[in-house]
Amino acid sequence: MRHSNTALKLLFSLILSTLCFSALATKCDVDQDNDIDRLDISQIFKDRGKSAVNIDDPRDADSNMLINITDGRLCQRSCTLPRCAEPEPEPEISEYKIVVAISNANPTKLEASSSVKLNFSGPELVNEDIETVNPLTLTGPIKLATLQLRATPEEGQDIKIVANADGYIDTGASILLSPNQQHYYVELMLVKDEDGEAAPGILVTSQSIQNNIKDGKVVSPIELTSEVAFGSPAIRVSIPAGTEMTGSTGNLIDATKLKVVTYDPYEAQALDAYPGGLNVIADATSFSINGEVQDGEREINFKSAGFAAINIEDDAGNKVKRFSQDIEVAMQVKWGTQDAEGNTIKVGDTIPIWSYDEDTGKWSYEKEGTVQDLYFLDGMFDLIFPINHLSYFNLDWHFGAKCPSAQFVLSDLDGKLLDADEISKLSFLLTIDSPPAINRWFFPGSINNNNFHFINAPAGFSGRLNVFDQTRTTIMGVAEFTNICQTEQAQYDINVGQDDDLSFEHAMELANLLLSRPLDFKQHGISEAESDISTIITTAARLLAIGDERGQELFDIATEIIHQYAEAFLDNVDPIYEQRLLDHLPFIDPSAAFGGSEGYGCIHPEVLNLIGEIVKNHVAYEQFGGTGIYSISDSILQFLDRAGREYLSFSPDGLAYTALGVSEFVRCGFDISAKLQFFGYDGGTLDQEILDHFESVVLLNVDKMRKDIDLELSTNINLGSDLFKPVGVITYSTAATFDFILQDALQVATDLMAISKFSTEGLAEINVQIAFLQSLRDNGKVLGAPAG
Amino acid sequence: MNYKLPIKKLINKAAGSLLIAFLVLWQNQASATIISIEASTFSPNQGDTLTIDLWVRDLGLDVVSGYDVDINFDPAILSLQSASFGSLLGGGIDSIQDAVDFGNYINFAEISFLSEFDLSSLQGGTDFILGSLSFLTEQTGTTQISIANALVTGADPFIESFSGPANTLTFDINSTQVPEPNIWLLMVFGLFVVYRQQKHSTNCQSRFGE
Structure with missing residues (x-):
């Protein structure tokens, strides 16, 4: 009987506890820390006998206005954890x-x-x-x-x-x-990390240096010049013989690959890839700001004149960090580049040089570089400076402070606020007017419904925020400011939508900016203004399509811009580019020029780029009504003539050991010859001389290879590991090389005979050597030939 | 100290037959458990230590989850030496304990952090000592120690707060005396003295009578 009573009692107590639990849970948390534990019970216990402050006193669980152990036990039943343990404090x-x-x-x-x-x-x-x-x-x-x-x-x-x-x-x-x-x-x-254009304005160039390094030491000088498009800054790295290369722990590294990455600071995507962005924490020790020499880390807003990454590593990916002696780096800055105060740089100016450690993510001030104007590439200023470690190197001015957070509230043209998804489909272009001029796409921080925050915008400058559609071609809205960070909680409202008036204003703004550029900027040609011109013309076409006469106004301005840029460029080709190139540039592969023995003799990439640029400006000029005061052929033919003559003086004999062989040499010659004919060359027989040059070089390489075979047949060669090739045989790899050049020469000869540019005697000579190689194989004179 | 049973609270929080049923159950249960103070000696001498224990008896299937008891004493005769607590409410680890001397009464209290199920397994229905108080007997005379106010909570504090009888213990504190030998020792000693005196007298007579 007693037992059943207890069971019923527990049942009732459970019911009552449930009825009262929610009230108790809010009551008993005496210390208001969102849990009920022994700290709360202890406080009730300590205050036993006291009157409750009011009916809601958390100590008075039963609300009888008196605090006693009954309250303590009532609260014990509501403890968060067993035994009223104190919950582990949340981190x-x-x-x-x-x-x-x-x-x-x-x-x-x-x-x-x-x-x-x-x-x-x-x-x-x-x-x-x-x-x-x-x-x-x-x-x-x-x-x-x-x-x-x-x-x-x-x-x-x-x-x-x-x-x-x-x-x-x-x-x-x-x-x-x-x-x-x-x-x-x-x-x-x-x-x-692949050679070529990784993104607009970012070019990767690499070179094998395996044969230049032995036991971590440079045994023959290394030089690599990045291959960039015309009008983009290049970098040249020169490492003298005797330089030791060490890794992060000071260990010597047998490096096999030298790689340079150039970033064009005029390209938005290159700027976006800038390590750390342009607002960085940098070690500015020894750097002078406003005449005061800095010490330690500080926040820096970079205004980049150019930057590049240099990387040397071995096959295992171990990176070279330091050199035992200085190596030389030459970086380029575009003509017309302005410093942080808006002054166009000139020879003799200085630009701070910063380096970036990708292992620590930190920029450090290195030294100042002096602006020179060297000859080795065109259209650029040059800074040459010694370094003894590898990094990103950056030519940068600094400026101003940052705005921690500026809020932009976006709504459509009807006033409806945009949600986060709609905002995320927009693009944003920040334009800062006065020096240092900035025109950058950026990604907003913390997109929310109705608004987004622009974090770390350069503060203290006037400008505007342009909102574009996802394709970045149509302007959808704009917010202007005299200082993006006028207040700590700066907020700007933008109405977003396709607005013809706004598009026209934006196009006019672009047009005025392009027209106001100095001559040395325009001398780079329409490539420099291509995307803006495209926007202006697109806007003009849309306005014309709806009968808005402002479209014609824009179209006329676009025509004027094209004329100005094309004329500046084409005028410039003669007095500056042309002479500079003719005086200094090799016109075929750099390694093949001036009597070199490597390369295939193709037109130098810089010359090709320049030719392409000339054609582009010519075509645009004429399509937009330019009159024919410029002769496209005159400019280009000079370069082609120079390239052709260099080609004729180039007779490489080691093509058997190259990847593409004599056929590539012939292809390069054909290219020069074809271009000469295309651009109306009629000043002589150069184009034909080039074609006649093929047979001699093809046979030269066949003959050279035969001589190498004969030498190997008569020589005892140590193959390493106490393995010797005896006299009277050749190795399998030598035979394969011989076979490659013979088959390549046979194919070329066959093709050239079709246009009567290869003789039957020459073909016979090739066949003689083919038969000779076969006899070696038949007589077992090829060492290590695979079975079968 | 609230000495009333929490009937009003219960009325407020329960209703109808449920209330009636639990009141019956509570009455049955409350009448069973006794809280009392007990002592092993009642006539201590002056200067002795007098210890009283606070007992819970006849617990049955219920438990004690907390208590708050005032124990009166005469500070002219007794002074509190020490207080100690039992271990069956959590032993100070899973309970909080307190003993405060207010001059003429001791507030003696403990509340357990354990659930009724844990307490049930600890206490198991046995009689046990909640705690003990030790007094120094300062003066002679008759004095009393009593429970003045008591609130004891059981498994469910709403329905099982119970109190024990306000029992009173009476003590006679004796004065301190020189210890008296037992009567038979005195008699033996007296007989021995008489015997020696008689023997001494006989020996003198024969020696001088010769």
């Missing part, structure tokens, strides 16, 4: 969020399979599970991470991020933290 997580996005400098996304490893230094970052993340590996097609700072940052603290991905060039960024700014966004753009 302190700040509300400060950092979004890190990884993208390819090339508009296409990173391959889904590639992973990106991020290393952080600075305050601790945690993921959504409040776990420390360092390093963090991002995989999958969308590489985006939202992290939180464990603790509230102190003013001036910074986080440095270094990103590594297989097949991409290391990069990084730094974020300056402030307790007044809770959201940060950083986008790291990775540059594909």
